[in-house]
Amino acid sequence: MLSLTVETKSWMHRWPVETKLLLVCLFSLLMVPVNDWRLALFGLIAVALLYASAGWAFAKIGLVRLRPLSYLVALLFLYFVLTARLEEGLLVSFKLFATIGFANLVTMTSRLDDLMAVVEWLAKPLRFFGLPPRALSFAMGLVVRFTPLFLQKSELLHQAWRARSPKKSSARLLVPLALNVLDDADHVAEALRARGGIGSHKGAQPTNKNKS
Amino acid sequence: MPELSKDSPADANKGKAQGAGITITRLSHRLDETPIFSNLSVTLTERRIGLIGRNGSGKSTLARLICGLLEPSEGEILTHGADLFKDRKTAMETIGLIFQNPDHQIIFPTVEEEIAFGLENIIGNKKDARRRAKQFLEKFGRADWAERGTYSLSQGQRHLVCLMAVLAMEPKVIILDEPFAGLDWPTTKRLYRWLDALDQQLLMVTHDIEHLESYDRILWLEKGRIVGDGRPEAILPLYRKAMEALVDRDELVLDEQDIARQLAETGAHQPDGEV
Amino acid sequence: MERQVAYIALFAALIAALGFVPPIPTPIGVPITAQTLGVMLAGTILGSKRGALASLLIVVIALAGLPVLSGGRGGLGVLFGPTAGFLVGWPLASYVTGLIVEKSRAGNLFLVSSLAAIIGCVIVLYACGVVGLKVNANVDMMHGLKGSLIYVPGDIVKAIVAGFVTQQIAKARPGILLSRTSS
Numbered sequence: 001m002l003s004l005t006v007e008t009k010s011w012m013h014r015w016p017v018e019t020k021l022l023l024v025c026l027f028s029l030l031m032v033p034v035n036d037w038r039l040a041l042f043g044l045i046a047v048a049l050l051y052a053s054a055g056w057a058f059a060k061i062g063l064v065r066l067r068p069l070s071y072l073v074a075l076l077f078l079y080f081v082l083t084a085r086l087e088e089g090l091l092v093s094f095k096l097f098a099t100i101g102f103a104n105l106v107t108m109t110s111r112l113d114d115l116m117a118v119v120e121w122l123a124k125p126l127r128f129f130g131l132p133p134r135a136l137s138f139a140m141g142l143v144v145r146f147t148p149l150f151l152q153k154s155e156l157l158h159q160a161w162r163a164r165s166p167k168k169s170s171a172r173l174l175v176p177l178a179l180n181v182l183d184d185a186d187h188v189a190e191a192l193r194a195r196g197g198i199g200s201h202k203g204a205q206p207t208n209k210n211k212s
Numbered sequence: 213m214p215e216l217s218k219d220s221p222a223d224a225n226k227g228k229a230q231g232a233g234i235t236i237t238r239l240s241h242r243l244d245e246t247p248i249f250s251n252l253s254v255t256l257t258e259r260r261i262g263l264i265g266r267n268g269s270g271k272s273t274l275a276r277l278i279c280g281l282l283e284p285s286e287g288e289i290l291t292h293g294a295d296l297f298k299d300r301k302t303a304m305e306t307i308g309l310i311f312q313n314p315d316h317q318i319i320f321p322t323v324e325e326e327i328a329f330g331l332e333n334i335i336g337n338k339k340d341a342r343r344r345a346k347q348f349l350e351k352f353g354r355a356d357w358a359e360r361g362t363y364s365l366s367q368g369q370r371h372l373v374c375l376m377a378v379l380a381m382e383p384k385v386i387i388l389d390e391p392f393a394g395l396d397w398p399t400t401k402r403l404y405r406w407l408d409a410l411d412q413q414l415l416m417v418t419h420d421i422e423h424l425e426s427y428d429r430i431l432w433l434e435k436g437r438i439v440g441d442g443r444p445e446a447i448l449p450l451y452r453k454a455m456e457a458l459v460d461r462d463e464l465v466l467d468e469q470d471i472a473r474q475l476a477e478t479g480a481h482q483p484d485g486e487v
Numbered sequence: 488m489e490r491q492v493a494y495i496a497l498f499a500a501l502i503a504a505l506g507f508v509p510p511i512p513t514p515i516g517v518p519i520t521a522q523t524l525g526v527m528l529a530g531t532i533l534g535s536k537r538g539a540l541a542s543l544l545i546v547v548i549a550l551a552g553l554p555v556l557s558g559g560r561g562g563l564g565v566l567f568g569p570t571a572g573f574l575v576g577w578p579l580a581s582y583v584t585g586l587i588v589e590k591s592r593a594g595n596l597f598l599v600s601s602l603a604a605i606i607g608c609v610i611v612l613y614a615c616g617v618v619g620l621k622v623n624a625n626v627d628m629m630h631g632l633k634g635s636l637i638y639v640p641g642d643i644v645k646a647i648v649a650g651f652v653t654q655q656i657a658k659a660r661p662g663i664l665l666s667r668t669s670s
Contacts, residue, residue: 004552004562006518027660030566068558072569076624092625101559107552107562113550142496142550143503147555150497150504152601156316161280163309164381166300169390169521170510171648172319175655178528179363180315182656182663185493190490321659363659 001144003112005059010054012109017118020106028099035071037087039096047101058059058108065104073097134198142188153180232255232292234278234385239287241277241436248436252287253369253479256276258428263417264451265433271417272311274433275387278415279309281294292384304334308378311389314370320451323373324349324358330381347378362421371420375406385413392420421448434464491537494665498529498541499548503555511648519645522557523612526577527604527649532656534666538581546577569626572619576612583607588653588666594659598668603639608649609642618627 011018027043032042051059073093080089107179120136127133157173192198226390234256241249248270265464276282280303288295296303311317311408320326325347332341354376362373366384371392378386388407392400392486404423407414416424430447432440440447458464502525510518525539529538545555554561565574574596591599617631626634657664 001553001555003553016643024563027603041646055604060606065564067563068560069568076569079547079626079634083627087611096568096624099567101531102566104564105426107564110552112552117552119547132488137489139492139496139499139544139575140548142493143500143544144553146497146500152502152508153316154504154508156311156313157277159309159321160311160317161319162281162300163279164304164377166335167512169509169650172655173598174521174524174528174648174652175321175659176315178321178501178532178652178656179663182494182660183315184533185490185497188493188497189490192493197489198492211550321655361659 001147004065004107005111006058006108008055008058010058010109012050012054012105015109016157017106018112018113020110021118022185023101024106027102031095033189034095035091037090037094040098041093044094044098045104047098049057049186051101054109062101062104062108066101069096069100132198138192138198146184150181150185153177213322232290233287234292234415235290236278237288237290239277239289241273241285241287243273243284249287249311250436251435252436252438253440254431254438256413256429257430259413260427261415262415262421262423262424262427262430263415263433264421264447266418266455268435269433270436272389273435275309275311275389275417279303279307279387281309281328304330304381304383306384307457308381308383308386310374310378310386310391312391312393314367315372317374317377318370319364321361322358323354323360323362323376324361325382327377330377332382342403345380348376352376359426366413368395371395371403372406375403379410383412385415386410387415387417390419391416391418402429421451422447490491494533495537495540495544498525498533498538499544501525501640502507502529502541502545503548503553506555506557507559511599513644513648517641517644519641519648520557520627523577523608523642524645524649524652526581526612527584527608529644530581530586530607531588531600531603531649531653531666532664533581533585534589534664535585536583539578542577542581545575546574549574558604567623569620569624570616571623573612573616575619578616579615580608580612588664592667595654597650597654599650601647604646604649605643609639609646613639 020145031040031043034043048059073096077089077093077098080086080092116137123131123136136197154173157176158169161170161173162168236252236256237256239249239252265271273282277284278291278296279292280289280298280300283297289297291303292306294302294306296307308344313383318326320329324342326347328338328341328345331344334337335341335344346355346358349358357373365373394401395457400420407416408426409440416441418429419422425444425448426442430440430442430451431438432446432447432451441451454464502522505521505525508521510520511524512518526542529541532538538562549555549561550563550566552562556565565571584603587603587606588596588599591603613632613635616635617626619629620626620631621628653664657667662668
């Protein structure tokens with residue numbers, strides 16, 4: 001499964017993930033007290049410039065990623081118009097594009113591994129609740145590995161259904177799918193145990209690098 | 213262990229073609245932008261056909277295309293005169309598909325429901341479908357399986373349920389995509405015996421080429437092209453040789469002129485799928 | 488421990504995979520999208536804690552940048568969008584759903600699971616969504632609530648489907664529901 005990181009390198013790619021995440025927090029906090037739509041528009045233009053600084057191809061990808069949002073924002077804007085809050089509508093629309101656009105920049109310019117490392121760091125306190133240090137990266141690897149597999153199983157079950165029925169799909173197919181998932185979970189647990197488990201004991205742990 | 217009933221389907225006349233068979237005309241197909249087949253044309257009327265080739269050669273995709281589960285990017289596939297992708301109703305009465313893992317095919321909690329499912333879609337009436345399913349189980353000598361949970365059966369028994377669910381619909385053609393991989397030898401042999409006694413046309417995709425020696429025709433696919441097409445005694449030895457050479461090499465070296473020459477010598481079909 | 492991680496991770500993968508499955512037709516005629524059905528099943532099958540962790544895991548993975556949300560969406564931007572509440576609420580929704588199934592030991596599993604899914608993944612989740620609309624998009628909560636109401640009938644059908652599926656799974660494999668076994 002491919003991650004949402006954009007391959008072509010930009011100057012933003014070189015910045016450490018932690019810094020970028022802090023900047024996102026700062027930016028969204030800064031946006032909170034903004035009440036003038038003109039200021040929000042200014043923020044949006046600043047974000048757009050950031051995209052442009054990474055090249056036209058990069059900016060285009062950024063725009064494509066914002067497209068589903070545009071429909072939602074259009075609906076929202078309509079809501080504000082209908083409730084006679086036109087200026088607030090402009091404010092909210094610009095704010096949304098600005099904050100979401102800025103946050104997406106982090107996603108586009110950071111490696112998945114680096115972001116997950118931050119998550120692991122944030123989850124460190126959970127160790128006192130019994131969470132083994134390796135558990136999160138194992139879990140992450142399992143999700144990446146099994147999502148396409150489950151999609152494939154779902155497709156096969158759909159084929160088995162369509163081979164005997166004129167209908168395309170049915171909620172019934174979730175039953176064998178879920179049972180497959182539960183069976184696979186049992187097998188994975190066995191395999192994990194056979195490889196030494198993921199308990200909190202020290203020692204050589206199998207590395208689980210998953211490039212996405 | 214599944215046991216053969218006393219009255220298994222009678223041994224019908226061998227080699228006789230069933231109706232008009234499967235006609236594939238200039239099939240080209242892309243799977244996720246990757247081209248697989250290119251201008252493939254072949255007519256399949258023999259009663260027992262084997263489809264062999266390495267993983268990734270397109271065998272499973274071809275099976276799905278023939279069943280009408282996928283729409284060909286270009287070209288036409290007619291089974292007994294019907295386009296099974298467009299005419300799903302006819303498809304259910306014409307062709308059945310069994311693939312490798314019963315866990316990916318069994319949908320219902322009891323055996324009777326699983327068998328009645330396809331029947332209901334053909335007959336239209338749930339009660340009649342259930343009755344027919346029960347009758348079918350009796351004929352198969354497994355009337356006691358009706359209420360049994362599909363998830364409590366053994367692997368071999370679940371393979372048999374998949375087979376029964378398709379047979380109950382009385383299709384004219386059955387495609388089997390590596391149906392018995394992973395089963396132990398005696399169970400596999402028993403299931404093969406069931407299959408061999410069937411009247412309908414069988415198209416078997418398999419790596420188990422021992423069993424294909426009694427078949428009428430073998431199609432050998434490699435990267436979406438037919439590189440071998442003929443009698444088992446002509447094709448299987450060539451296939452074995454090529455596969456054995458692969459043990460020491462990474463690339464499949466197919467001397468296609470050599471193959472064509474040998475096929476011509478044995479009087480078998482010429483490969484007619486050209487790129 | 489390995490079993491816990493395996494169940495949680497694989498259910499998260501199921502929720503992700505269901506994001507790619509096309510809408511499922513229902514006898515009522517309204518097709519339902521499968522992904523939130525996965526969030527419901529995480530609660531009814533895995534129970535409150537593990538179900539919540541499965542949902543939390545997939546939310547984190549989506550925000551970290553894998554396109555696992557319906558339509559191939561993902562990334563940090565989702566957190567600041569109008570529908571953020573409907574996503575961030577998933578762990579809580581699974582938790583409440585699972586809790587109801589766990590607490591009602593006896594009782595018809597279909598009814599209990601459907602009700603649990605309605606309370607957890609419709610009522611609680613929509614509450615989270617409405618709060619998110621207020622925080623991220625300045626939408627009045629009453630307006631947000633009224634606007635969300637059109638989706639409720641479809642989601643109630645979805646909850647009933649989840650109840651049916653849960654019951655069928657329990658019948659197929661007695662003892663498999665972590666939400667109903669004592670552990």
